[in-house]
Amino acid sequence: MKAAAIPPEIEAWFSGRDWRIRSHQKGMYAAAHAGRHTMLVADTGAGKTLAGFLPTLADFCPSKFGDDGPPEGLHTLYVSPLKALAHDVQRNLVTPVEEMGLPLKIETRSGDTPSDRKRRQRSKPPNILLTTPESLSLLLSYPDSFEMFRGMKRIIIDEVHAFATGKRGDLLALALSRLQAIAPQLQRAALSATVANPESYREWLAPWGDLDQVELIIGEPGAEPVVEILLPVEERVPWGGHAATWAIPQLYGQIKANKTTLIFTNTRFLAEFIFQNLWDVNEDRLPIGIHHGSLSREARRKVEGAMARGELRALVATASLDLGVDWGDIDCVVQMGAPKGSSRLLQRVGRANHRLDQPSRALLVPGNRFEFLEATAAKDAVEEGQRDGEDFRRGGLDVLAQHVMACACAGPFGEDELLAEVRSSLAYAWIDAEIWGRVLRFVETGGYALRAYDKFKRITRDRGGTWRLTHPEHAARHRLNAGIIIDGEMLTVRFKNGRSLGKVEERFAAALSPGDTFAFAGTSLEVEGVKDMDVIVRASSKAAMIPSYGGARMPLTTHLADRVRAMLDDRAGWARFPDDVREWLEVQDWRSEMPAPGQLLVESFPHAKRYYSVYYTFEGWNANQSLGMLITRRMEDRGLQPGGFVANDYSLAVWGLKPVEDPAPLLSPDILTEEFVDWVQDSHLLRRAFREVAVISGLVERQHPGKRKTGKQVTFSTDLIYDVLRKHEPDHVLLEAAWADARERMTDVGRLADLLESSAERLRHVTLDRVSPLAVPVMVMIGRESVPQGQIDDELLLEAESLADAAMRVEPALDG
Template sequence: MSEQAVPSQINDWFAGRGWRIRRHQRQMLEASDASRHALLVADTGAGKTLAGFLPTLADFTEERLDGKAPPDGLHTLYVSPLKALAHDVQRNLLTPIEEMGLPITVETRSGDTPSDRKRRQRQKPPHVLLTTPESLSLLLSFPDSFELFSGLKRIVIDEVHAFATGKRGDLLALALSRLQAIAQDMRRAALSATVASPEAFLEWLAPWGDLDTVELVEGEQGAPSEVEILLPDEERVPWGGHAATWAIPQLYERISKNRTTLVFTNTRFLAEYIFQHLWDVNDENLPIGIHHGSLSKEARRKVEGAMARGELRALVATASLDLGVDWGDIDLVVQMGAPKGSSRLLQRIGRANHRLDQPSRALLVPGNRFEFLEATAAKEAVDEGRRDGEDFRPGGLDVLAQHVMACACAAPFEEGELLAQVRSSLSYAWIDEEIWQRVLTFVATGGYALEAYDKFKRIVRDNEGVWRLSHPEQAQRHRMNAGIIIDSEMLEVRINSGRGRGGRSLGKIEERFAASLSPGDTFAFAGMSLEVVKLQDMEVLVKAAKASAMIPSYGGARMPLTTHLADRVRSMLVDRAGWARFPEDVREWLEVQDWRSQMPGPGQLLVESFPHAKRHYSVYYTFEGWNANQSLGMLITRRMEDRGLMPGGFVANDYSLAVWGLKSVKDPAPLLSPDILQDEFIEWVQNSHLLRRAFREVAVIGGLVERQHPGKRKTGKQVTFSTDLIYDVLRKYEPDHVLLEAAWADARTRMTDVGRLGSLLDRAAEELVHVELDRVSPLAVPVMVMIGREATPQGSVDDELLLEAESLAGAAMRVDEAHEPH
């Protein structure tokens, strides 16, 4: 595209700022002008969002309007995974619009948008609407959606890697199909900094998977990131733990030397924990903030505003700030603990500096020796520009059921036409006529085991084969309950304002954690020490406390170790020549392991067995992540019980699993035979809370169980109770119910990493290496240190773990005796 093809208003604006239009920004405009869909993969700081919006801005320039009035109605939809991201983009989009004097109106729409504004947006929409997948799906459920979207020209999907492979991606894929049917000339654009496999995303983006209609635009290379791994000044890299609190003094020193530092942790628990430790050493009283998803909207906005104005010296955050928030003057990004994946690390590093031509600086702080190896693997992957990510999976049937209901709320539909729409997306191209009829039957009656109950009758079919709502009120019920994100039931934490009334909200904590609190208990939250005054309804009333004893524990926040990083760590363990680049104590750790036992080589499954403290231990080096290791631990202990090996328990981390019992395991092979997935696994999942929890989620998403009725909301306990009852009925009378199938799919993939378990068992069948030792090995120490951690009182936990780690490490590293047989 020539300079002339870019409208002069845009050219002049770039020139006025001292910028040039980058090649990828020009190509996005070119693709749009050629009526093609486009996927842009470009580094953070490359002006991705502006590139995505450039064709929209161009359509409103004087040159292209050519004397005509700007068009009425919705022109461009922008979809992001986070509400905060939409607000951030609005700020950054309004600047070029105002400075160029373009006649474009921009608004946001999310769950936080007031209802009167939502109504007005449907009647008199802005030119550009910034929204989330859930809000878009709700918009499509209104009868006026056909009129609202009929003139839609473009949809821009930001940070597409963050949600396309999950259920929110399924919902968006269905919305794209629906929009394309309403506005056939609509063009799709998706943006990402960290897509590992562009081909898969191109296919996901394309209608009917037609790759000829989509262009891949690759951004200009930015300056390479500068990634450093922090090591202890004097002491050695810790054996166990993952909080990396050993680094607090060094971290504080870095914070005091930089203008602004962003400190990422992998869980909300760790965010509160690290914040507290930083505050304890904050002698200079530097302004340090905290940000995570459980804090109140007001608390998050306040911190975001302070950060944008450059008022904070450091901010401790979770994945809540992984994406898109554009603060150009962050000097340093810190990753506390293991990064878990190279794409995630790249995404976080990209929060620093936010300029393409200057390197972003990052500091990795490993919590233990395996995390040091993982940090090294992630740094080398980033240096090589290698990315990783989750694979696409078939779209969820519960999400499809929700979409069918949304379409019925908008207008009666003919089932063949809607099926064709649904199958035009990659996520649902697999849906055949038989599955489609099962989904329709479920939405219409709840399934044959539930069809006697009127409450499950949502849509009816007339003699012409047209489906419509069974009653107009079904539309309101659908809109109140639609959505994909099913949080653990949360209780509001409020400052006690006297006489048992709650004042300002600080955020939310999980029901399970709240249930363990009593008046007088203290805990740290939102960066404060709080004392419980009382628990009432769905609230915890608190006041400021003088001491802090406990920290909220959040479920489901554990990030999986990517296969890519796991493979890199395994390769490091057998690359003896490469050990020279490691610190002396890490090198010695690996050398003694190699001498006393063996290294788990690629393609192998190493199992070590040894006695310790009057029990018999086996450590399985899987490198398959915590989820898979947890599942494997449950399955192995069941098998041990059946074989009279008297198991005592197990503990897992991302790299290994330690199982113990009163009898020694002479041969682990029978405990790992592949039929464990057919036998014990199925029995275990069916009888555990796992499938019930998965069923609860799909029942809510699929619309079988409502969280909200007009004027009232169900508690988590009520929802669980009703889904448990239905679950038991379906298992007994309709085991092939579409929601049980959806729950199985969830339980097998998301909650247990069954695919990784399967490959692990295949490896065990082919190359299992069993080493019997007389005591703990060096490689086993990090997982062995975890045993008993949960049962240790909070105050003494660090001291006791330190003593245990020293004792285990001393035994493991002792080499002053005869060489032990492999």
């Protein structure tokens, strides 16, 4: 079949810039011309976004639409995981559209969009609308959504790897099914630079999971990235800590030497902490900015604009900017702390020299010795082109309940028709009639135990079998509360004049008193008072505390964990490590053993009148945290008098007043069928998971007109309902959803189960007379694990030196 000809307007625009249209861009155009869905995997800087939009731009070229005139109404919907990315794409699309003179109107829609513009977009939509999964779901809850989307031709899902495997992906999958039902001609396109298994994403993207409907297009390879690991010049690689503040002087030197440096951290707290440390050494008063999700919209837009104009020398950011943002003047990306995955690192590295033919340059700054090993593993993976990522899972029932309510808000629906629509997405193909009925009954009455309360009666079925809202007010309440991202309750930080700086967590704000100071948005602030949902502040020159954010921990991928294990076992490869890291491993190998691939090493030793066991699992913090809970319960049952435990991504340290002679009985797989169930039901985990699914499903509302519930009020409401359901309806659909979350997301039960299943065959127990070198990084966390990262690094250094002295001495030592 002859390839579709790209319109001359587009050909001329590329030629005018001395660019060529790349093969994957032509492939995307040809596939769209043939009426196929597409999955594009191409390196950062390869023009993925332009490739996704190329068929849309072509439809608006005069040479193509001719005398018929350009298409009217909404033509293309672009969905991204980040609001910042949507705004960046809008900026970058405007240039070719204006230079080609195309009759195209482009707008964004997110939680930041003014309400009057949102109303106008529904009645008179632009040709291209850039949005997020949550905003798309809300659009579909309006009766006029059928008219708005009926003529739509194309949907582009950018950075699909960033959300397809989670609940935001569930919401988007359901929205895709609804859009396909409204507009059968709709073509789907997904874009990514970092998927490890493109076939699974093709299946997720395809209606009914039919791979034949989706064409996979692989982009032209780009220049290899240059990744280096920053090491202390005079000091040693630290034993513990995560903030890597040792690197601040060297990092400042990099900022002065580069045109623009983008510095990534893994948490909002570390972003503020690193920014403050950089500002303290900023003798040249260089323009340095900060960007994270808790800052106000105005603050974020100001920083994004300054970066786009090339006005900043450095920007400290979180994951709020690690996807797709195209600022071509960035010549170096810095990753503070461990990258946690090769795909995540590749994504962040790609922000430097955002062009296919120029190598991206990145510096990895490890906070401790295990993070050095992880950084080395990630660097090797990037150089080998190896990617990693999360596996797909079943779609959440709480998300499905939210979608059902959105459909009811848009208009009456038939039970069987909506089930068929829902099951056309891979995430919900597993839903059968029994589960579907339970979900509908939940949305209808709240479930058997709650059916007596009118507030939970949201939909009803008429005699003809059609479902509809019980009252129009439920639509307004749904739109106020719908969403997937459930952060900790936040309070707004404001000056007295009302200007907002952003938000801090409620638990942090609750500890503040007038006169206290804290650093936020790069400014030292003094608290004047806390009123309702606001923290009233004024600028201050006093020394500041740092806001400590909770939030999810980035999990260590299995791929990187396996690489670190292999590095520990490769003794010949230690020669490339710094002297202090190599010595650390050599003394460990001499005094104890190395945790080999396929083996679970457990070390037991006395220290400070306690008995410790360290389990080298490499299964990530969630799995290790869960294992610590379960082991201490078994130790209690066996009279070993456990004192506590502490975990990191690589290991778990458990201590007690009696020694563990044999850890095997503590690790038997039946722990998951007995103690695990009891522990989860008795712990805060299931309540926390229920709190989230209750909010997502719409059972508990956070927002009322003009008023928002506090975190305490939401917790009180959900805990009350949780207790009622556990007593009177233990098979409630939301308890099932909460169990799924607690098992998979909060405890990482899959990795834990694999570990326990093989522990009998792979267990290696070593008894020592004192702490081992490999145990020092986790041991220094004891007593400090609840203290904000960064704040304790100096204390960690002192504690680590004492432990390390005992661990690294080669002569016999008395027990401390």
